[in-house]
Amino acid sequence: MNVLAEIKQMSLSEKLMTMEQLWNELQNSQEGVQSPPWHKEVLKAREGNEKFIDWSDAKKAIRNSCK
Numbered sequence: 001m002n003v004l005a006e007i008k009q010m011s012l013s014e015k016l017m018t019m020e021q022l023w024n025e026l027q028n029s030q031e032g033v034q035s036p037p038w039h040k041e042v043l044k045a046r047e048g049n050e051k052f053i054d055w056s057d058a059k060k061a062i063r064n065s066c067k
Contacts, residue, residue, distance in 0.1 A: 007015065053061075
């Protein structure tokens with residue numbers, strides 16, 4: 001079965017529905033995905049560095065970063 005060839009023949013709507021079905025299947029899967037060892041270290045390094053800002057300020061910052 002050549003999945004890529006089949007995907008290329010799908011319409012955009014069919015591709016999006018297939019992606020949604022795949023995500024649902026992965027979400028409900030009993031198989032867990034193990035995080036790589038480095039991931040824990042990155043999370044530890046970021047812990048305590050959170051900075052919260054007002055939503056309107058965040059939107060302005062996002063808009064300004066796209067200019």
